[in-house]
Structure formats: structure tokens, C-alpha cells
Amino acid sequence: MTAMQWFFSFLKKYRLKLLMALILVTFASSLTIINPYISGIIVDDVIKGGQKELLPRLVLLLIITTLVRSIVKYIYLVIFETTSQKMLYSMRDYVYRRFLEEDFTFYNKNRTGDLMSRQTGDMEAIRHFVAFAIYNIYENILLFSIALFMIFTVDYRLALCMIAVMPITAVITRKQLRAIKPAFHNIRQRFSSLNTFVQENVSGNRVVKAFAKEDFEIEKFNKENDSFRDAELTAASIWRKYVPIFEFMANFLTFILYLVGGIMVVKGSISIGKMVTVSGYLWMLNNPLRMAGWLANDFQRFVTSVEKIYSTIKEDPIIKTPSHATPRKQLQGEIEFKHVNYRAEDDVILKDINFKILPGQTVGIIGATGSGKSTLMNLLCRFYDVTDGEITIDGTNVKDMDLYNLRKNIGMAMQDVFLFSDTIEGNIAYGNPNCTFEEVQNAAKIASADAFIQNMPEGYDTIVGERGMGLSGGQKQRISLARALLKNPSIVILDDTTSAVDMETEAHIQNELNALEGRTVFVIAHRISSIKDADLILVLDNGKLIESGNHENLIAKQGYYYTVFNHQYGEFDKYTNTKQKGGSYNG
């Protein structure tokens, strides 16, 4: 499918309405014939011929046609406007859904500002084209053709003189279209870039302030702003060159009329009335020529925007529900990784990972930063797909599952906590909006969040700022944990969820989590205290599973886990002098 075919697929639904609107444009344009024609009669028959009694009727006819034309124009303007809004609504909705369907790879590739530009500036260019340019182009072509036809009926020689300018206009319009296309592409590019810059700076304003980089950012912004302005000016300088040419061509018709028509009147080959009629049609020839440059601009702007949007969403997401997906059901949570490898471009991120866990078990994952812990979970959720091997849940390959069902069964508290600009209650209930307040509060209690939420002036109704501004790191983590738990999932993933929480609170959360039955829980952590009670502990190093077992097994192995344990608890023992073995390490 080409970008234009994609665009027309949205317009198709409204083709009858648009056809009706174009018929009205045709009707209104046809009415424009009447006024110059009547003007000719007034000159020849009333003024020169002395038939005064005709005047009131002719003027009334002029008024009626003008009135009818105005009403018809109003109707087709309304149709074009509403159609453009409705079509844009469907298109924006479609593009938004595609954005939601897209996988992590898509978001790694596309910048937020670019995607925002697709949904705003580019959509507006398309709406403008549908609402104004389509009927304007059609109306101008029609007016030009009708006027030419009418001039033919008056005098074919005059008409032929007028036609002489047409090939020149066609060549110039084509040249302008070609010249302006790259300029508009550049404008869209620069606009996206400016958008991205502003979006990043607004989101990252705390970092900018913390590093006192305001001047640096202003300088960078000025560069973006300059580039955008220059792109606009370049485009303007291109089409500006064509404006006087079109203007001259339009006026050239007037010169021809007065020269050739004047000679004809003097020679008596046409009447003055006919000359008046032709000059009445002249604006119908002039106007399209004057508009040609502007409409060519609108057209190219529209084509550029359609191409930009389509190129962003044309490729289907790599990760999607297969056509043969297993039926949706509640998962038990038996998970197996079989020879799982994951490569991103040329980098090997995970190598030959094998483990199996039973429903209700807890798995701790530990390892140096960048060792692949989060990636392991991203593969389980199918945010990315394994390159080799397979991951099964309850014996079914995750690639054969309904993606919605898979993710509905997983509650994930991510490392990078994202909260919506909503109330705390709204944020916790995000995955289960039909839950009761008691359920929200219960989840908050398990996540050790209830007490601090109650202490806030508005309690659960407190609106948290964008991305949870106004909350501490640990508070955000606990809200995100409560959100994951409220989904009532079979599988819970806690990716570094308690790293910003004090040890005492963490111990409380652990106890509460241990009390939850029938859930398979993954805990990614750097602190041994977070995972020591897990049924299975996986130790990752540089993408490899280097150790696995429970706490006692791993201590006995005296490998990586043992070293980390000694680093974390050896220090503790030095200060407290209470050497402990095996069990209580909660600090």
C-alpha cells in the first residue's frame, strides 16, 4: 500500500458525502456564469437598447443567484469541514492505536517528539487539505473551465488567446511542486526535532536545573529554533519566487482581453456587452492562476505529512498475537526458559539461559548492572522476542499466546517507575479500574504505601504530578508495586522495586509478599536481603546464568553470590559483631 492509498482508505468512508459536496461546488460554480452574462445583457439591452423595464428583473436575478450561491457554498463548506474533522478523528485514532500496538523496538527507534508531531502538525496539514484545499482545487479548475467555455461561446478567438497561457501555467506549477517538496520534508523534520527538544527539556527540567545547564540548553534550543525558522524561510523563498509569476500570468489575461477584445470592439466584431461579459468571466480565469501557487503549496504540505505519518506506522509491529493464539485463560505460572538466547543487533545480551519454576514459587535474580536481569523479564513479557530457544508458561510457548492474555496475567513493577498525572488511587487502580477502594487500599498496605498515602493532605485523592513528581523515589516504587499487585496477576515481576525503600519497609513488604499465595514472583534486586528467601536464585553475569539454587546452595558454592553476600553482610558484621548464618539478614 502506498501512503496515498492509505490516506484514501480513510476518505473512502466519506466518499458519498464528498461527492455530494463536489456536486454542490459544481452547482455553485455554474451559477457564477449567470452574473457576467446578465451584466452583458444590462449593457447591451438596457443601457444601449433602452429596455429599462428589464432592469429590475435582471437585478433581482442577480440577487437571487448570488443568494443561492452563498447558501450552497455555506452547505458545502460545512460538509468539507465536518468530513475533514471526522476523517481526521478516525485517522488520529488509528495512528494512536498503532502507537499503542507498537513494541519496545519501535519506541527505541522513534523519538517522542517525532511521534507527537505525527499526531499534531502532520494531522493538521491533512485536515487543512481535506477541509479547504480539495474544494478549492476543484472549484478553481471548474471555474477556469467554465469561464473558458463561456468565453468560447462569446468569441472563440478571444478564448484561444486566453488558452495560450495554460501550458505555461502548468509547467510553472509542476516546477514549483518539485522545488518545494524537499523544503517541506525539511520543515517536518525540523519541526519534529524542535518538538523532541522541548519535550525532553520539559521532562528533564530537574536534571537541567541540577546541573545549572540552562544556558547550554537555551543555546541548543536556539539552534533547533534557528533550523526550524531557516527551513520555513527556505520554503517561503522557494514559493515566493513563483507568486509574482502566477500574479503576472493572471494579469496577463487582462492585458490580452483589453488588447484583443478592445481591437475587436473597435472593429465591430463583438459588442461592448459581450466585452463586458468576457471581462466578468475574467476573474474566474485570474483567480485560479493566482491561487495555483498557494494550492500547490497546500498539496505538497499534505503529501509530505501523509508520507511522514505512513512511514512511521506502515510496518507491522514485530511482536503481536499470532493468528493461531491459544485461548485466553488464567495462567498458573509454571515458567520454563529453554536454551534462551537474546541478541540485539550484533550484541549478545543473554546466552543459553535454562531454568524452570513451579506455580507459586519465588525467583530472585541478582547480578552486576547490565548483566541482563531486566532483559530476562522483558523476554518473558514479550516486550522483545527471544532470538533462539523458547520460554514457556504452563507448557505453552509465550510466542503462541494471546499477547493481551499473557500481559494481563503478569503484574510488573518496572525499574523505571512511570506514574500518570492522576490521583494516587487512579494510578494504583490502573490495571484494574473496576476494583473497589478497599482493594486499592489493600494493595497499598501490602506495598507499605498506605501509611504515607494517608498522611498526604488529600490521601488517595492526591494528584501526583507528571511521572509522579512530588513523590520520593521510594514512594513511587511502592505505588508502582501496589499497582502491579492490584491486577491480581498469576505472575508478579518486581524489577528493582524496593531499591529506594529502607530495609525495614522492605522487610515488611517481603513478609506481605510471602503471604500472597499462588503467585509466581520474580524479584530482581541488588540487595541479598531482597531475594534470600526465594525458592530459586538466578545469578547472571554478562548475559550468562553462572549460578542458580537457593540461598544455602549458593552460599555453599562460594562463588559470585557468596562474594556479594560477604560484601553486603561482612560489612554489617564488622560493625555489629553479630555474625549470623543462613537466616535473618534483614539488617
Ligand SMILES: Nc1ncnc2c1ncn2[C@@H]1O[C@H](COP(=O)(O)OP(=O)(O)OP(=O)(O)O)[C@@H](O)[C@H]1O
Ligand atoms: N533491546 C536492546 N537493544 C540493545 N541493547 C539492549 C537491549 N536490551 C538490553 N540491552 C543491553 O543489554 C544489557 C543488559 O541490560 P539489562 O537492562 O537487562 O541489564 P540489568 O541486568 O537489568 O541492569 P541493571 O541492574 O542496571 O538494571 C545492557 O547493556 C543493555 O544496554
